[in-house]
Amino acid sequence: MLTYITRRILYSIPVLIVSTFLIFTFVSLAGNPTDNLRANPQFSVITYNNLQHKYHLDRAIPVRYWFWVKDAVEHKLGSSLVTSQPIWPDISRTMGHTAQVIIIAEILALILGVAVGIFSAIRQYSPFDYFFTSASFLGYAMPTFWLALLLQILFVDIYLKWHVRIFYTAGLNNPGQGTWSFDRLQHIGLPVITLTIISFALYSRYMRASMLDVINTDYVRTARAKGLPESKVVMRHVFRNALIPIVTIAALNFGGLLGGAIVTESVFSLDGMGYYFIQKLGQLDIYAVMAYLVVTSVIIIFFNLIADILYGYLDPRIRYE
């Protein structure tokens, strides 16, 4: 197991380097942060060239990548060229908020998805199964941003009609309220619900399929044949084995959740990473955008690693490949 984990960790290092290099190359080729200065007639060519030189923009891409990595490590991702503010404080603050939303949504979606998946599978073709299978089909096709917007409109309407504040429809906190206050819960409620519904559709579908795969295996028939009560067959034999693919899918889904967070946070103006990214992208703040891309890639690669390790732990056959 230890060699397996070590091998996986070592494998993700080149992935990390190559993917950050690709992102760097792509962003550098697509947008030069000094482009608008060149168009400015009050800016002399000499100053422009000096500036290019100062930021190593006149060097080859691999060299610039090296400077960028050095800067990112030594100065915590450096500062923005647009606002001259350091990037890391913004990223770490927004990352906390996004983590809060995503983790709550992920836990809710997993619990609900697994439970519904189990019941759909053991009562296959029952009204319960049909209802949730259709619901997950709907959730699977549902554009995240539209769902978020519908919820927002609904709760704006509820507030305007009956003056009841169930959830806030924008922002992160009222002044003077903390991270774990009821006020925060009212603010992140709708983003959490949006992301939960989207992930729930995925998990319940996979859990149902995975349960049905296992239910039809020989060892489950054996368990039944030797007289185990049905509840024990389901919980001990079917459920435990059916959970293996879900664990991997949940870890791999983190990339999707971060993408969903971009959209959801933008709709609800929630001060998270995704909202930060969209704002910086709108300002064409290249280095802030790059910082976001690199940080999210690291998170995704980390969760892929977790998925690999969990999979190896849960299913020993994988390890010896």
Add this chain to the structure above:
Amino acid sequence: MSEPTVPVHPEKPSVEHLGDLVVPGMALGVDNTYEAGLELKARSQWSYARRRFLRHRLAMTGLVVLVLLFGAGIFANLVAPYSFEAIDLTNVLQGPTTVAHHFFGTDEIGRDFFSRVIFGIRTSMEVGVFVAFVSSIIGVIVGAVSGYYGGWIDNILMRITDLVLTLPALAILLTAAALLGQGSQWRVSVILALFFWTGLARIVRGVFLSLREKEYVEAAKAAGSGDIRIMFRHILPNTLGPIVVNGTLSVGAAIIVEAALSFLGFGIKPPTPSLGSLIASGQQFPQKWWITVFPGLTLLVIVIAINFVGDGLRDALDPQQRRVRA
């Protein structure tokens, strides 16, 4: 005639005799070649697939809905009661009504929202089909080369595929669209296509890996066929099912992602109406529900219909499955 056995020489060939007898790979014929007692006609794989698809109720429903919506998109000029950019400042933010054919109401400068949604369908459809087509071609080429040659080529191509899969897809697409897209429909489509090929590449590679060792490939080689001919003439037809299914489903996926990009303001820019940017315009008017609801509902229906058709095709084209679904 309650006898369960089949008469050897019946007066008239009748299907009733055979009851529920189903012979794998064969089906009942209706002509007079019944010397053996069983008149059986071999059907081609495609005719089976077509039958299975036509009997797939959800898929057929999806197909009908899709034909209607895409038909409205293609003939948007004829279907839409107004132009998508005709401004009418006396009729601003009107709710849905049938009186002046403003079925979906009007927007903040009085443009007919029904017409805008229909032109939005056209944009979505063009993007979806283009992305599915181009990304399928890329995926097939990468997968075929990777699976057929194996070795270091395979290693490099598959590492690249893995890498694309670990990138934060939506964020990268947003960045690409913001820096390179310029709000143009074709640029955005190309950017999406460059990201959508990975799934298909893996599927095609898997089939190629297993088929390149087959005897018929060896026979083709012995007959002097070149690599290209073997790849595209002999092996590729076997992957047609997955390609069609994957292509169909990626039309829906591309439409959703394009809508998300446009919704966030980095995709297709006005004046071209896109369902995503139409939904985004609803964000400014939370009280005017129709601006958000109708384009979103259209988008949802399109994507669900595509998914139904895709699932139906998957069931129909799976050669393992001989059973005709009710």
